Amino acid sequence: MTLIAHGLVVRSDLPIPEWLFGWAAAMVLFVSFVALASLWPEPKLQEERRRPLPDRVNRVLSNRVDDVLAGGIGVFLLGVVMWSGFKGTQSSTANFAPTFVYVIFWLALVPASILFGDVFRAFNPWRAIGRVVAWVARTAARTDLPAPLPYPERLGNWPAAAGIFAFAALELVYSEGSKPETVATATLVYSAVTFVGMALYGVESWINRGEAFSVYFNLFSRLSAVERRDGQLGLRRPLSGLPALRPVAGTVALLAVMIGAVTFDGAAEASLWTNIAPHIAEFFRNVGLSPRDALELAFLVGLFASVLLVAAFYQLGVAGARSVGGGFTQENLSRLFVHTLVPIALVYVAAHYLTLLVFQGQAVVFLASDPLGDGSNIFGTAGRSIDHSALGSNATWYLQVAFVVTGHVIALTLAHDRALAIYEKPREAVRSQYWMLVIMVGFTSLALWLLSQSNQ
């Protein structure tokens, strides 16, 4: 799975060296920056212009039956993951659970959120169970239940950041992270944590701010033109969903985790890391850990360092932008621009895991027929296999570069629009964007370097 994940196929006939793509991407960003400065004089995205879809469309696509059905499907799939993980074969490629969790759930839901809006909210099994339990309790008590605790402001998105970090650690650090039983156990533990969170602070409060995957997919869905609000589907101006994001404590950290985790996944293949990791592992072995634990801890240090590096780079750019004036605090300005990191996080995921999604994603067709890996053939598709010719290596590279460049141009546009809205003097707005340009070029160069590491 790892080989496919990182596109370990040699690109043979690119017309220019890979690093030159990085230079070209930087030029595209610079031209975009100049174009924005001269052709985009007023903020256009700060107001979320939204119009509801026609009533007949809403009646079909957004009704209570759909809610119950989607929630039921989510709960069913949660059950299948745990059942196949605990009861099925412990081969990670022959069992339904790892591919479903790491590929379909973690990756395929990202483009689905961009295309169709916050689909995970509809299918979220924990939210569905929480709502049913609350309804049953209300009905049994024949009265409204006591209000749960108010969600602490300082907690913000920190539980979500911790949840995504834990998921990344399970996937990238723990040596048995792809073992079906591990996946099922992690799902069970995460479910328990989510139920406690919902019981303490209420279903919607916890889902909207604390539940890692709800917050994660909601951030991506803000790039979508489709949005469901107050039970009604509508269309909004493209990109206007992100400026409407109201960052809370931990939102910057969450974005740093999202980008840092992919960064570490790519960097873990680079000689820079493979040379350092044994030394860190040796340090932990010297304090008495087993070789396996020492190596896992070394990888955890690497993952944490990647997240810190991403956060520090962003904060450095914000500090630079702050130096041009405007009277903002570091925290205030970092929150005001944090939505610009969402398209960057998106393209990091899209570019890095493109091949994993395209190739391993096909496996769900035969794994669904044989979830336990015991030879059953429920849907008659168990004999299918992965078509490795679906995407060539050069096409993959061009798509990855296109994703990276497009995402960073979008980020630059969002930052420019926000700067025009928050700085009183247009000159300060443009000057603050010099720093955002450096951030975008930095993340672009890093993304392309990481992708190149899978081609060594």
Added chain:
Amino acid sequence: MVLIAHAGHWLTSIAYFVPVLAFLAWLGVTQFIERRDRGR
């Protein structure tokens, strides 16, 4: 010695980050000129 032996490898890696360094240098020069002009 090892450093030189692997020069092709890390020089290629550095090449990816040349645009970042170039933009930082440009930003540094811009700020220096602005401060100098303000000082006058």
